[in-house]
Amino acid sequence: MLKKSVALGSACVIFQTLFWLFFKDAIAYGNLEASPIWIALAFLALFMVCLSLLLLLTEHVKLVVISFLLGLAPVFYLFGYSVLMVACVVLVTLGILRAYLRVRREAESRINYYVRVLLGEGLPTILTVLSLLLAAAYYTETAQAPRRVTSQELLPRSVFERILPYVPAVRGEAPDVEEVLYDIITKRSEEFIAPYEQFVPLGLAIAFFLFLRSIAFPFSWAVIWICVGIVKLLIIKGAVARVEEQTTKERLQWT
Secondary structure: OHHHHHHHHHHHHHHHHHHHHHHHHHHHHOOOOOHHHHHHHHHHHHHHHHHHHHHHHOOOHHHHHHHHHHHHHHHHHHHOOOHHHHHHHHHHHHHHHHHHHHHHHHHHHOOOOOHHHHHHHHHHHHHHHHHHHHHHHHHHHHHOOOOOOOHHHHOOHHHHHHHHHHOHHHOOOOHHHHHHHHHHHHHHHHHHHHHHHHHHHHHHHHHHHHHHHHHHHHHHHHHHHHHHHHHHHHHHHOOOOOOOOOOOOOOOOOO
16 A cells, blocks of 8 residues: 555656756746646646545655655756745645545545545645636746846737737727737837836736636636546456445543
8 A cells, every 4th residue: 555655656747857857947937828837737737636645545644745845846946945935835735735624534534435525625725726826926026037037928919819809999900900909009009118127027926826717617627527537447456446444433522
């Protein structure tokens, strides 16, 4: 049992390490269509699945925490040892510990073992603190960037061209009008952003955190159902067995 848990913990370390490496590249690209973003998302999903299975199947809390911390090692190498990053790493570690305790407590208090219910107790906490760490890493990277954020990055031409047909005032105009409008909007945006440019990385980090929180719910359910399928497969293959045991239930009554 311990060897299987160690193997699962090792997978967590590998997938989390690869996620942080590609997440660093994804920030540099800054394009939702860039391959590093999708590769990072794939490794994040694999990491979360392995971590979820570790929460369910291991009784060694130290193994969970150590596996997670080893996977976090690239964070300091990639984003530095700032107070913000250290504080977020500590917060995430506490979140992982809290999630593990909630999953184990729920497992001990229930008569029937439901993977979906148990992970529902732990994953929201993990994804919340992980979103905070991702936003902190994003802020650290953008705040230290040697170039300033331009209005072309905040409003890419491709996004502008998709929005413009829905604006009644310019619908049906000649294509060269769109070129002129984009130049005017970006120039005016530059003039508006200039006095507040030092706050742009913070604003982007907050927006990034809110974006992560908005997709955390469907992402967590995708991870949960993947884990449900994996656990059923492990039971069929005999790698995991359902064990029935007698427990003593505590309650209060008048003396």
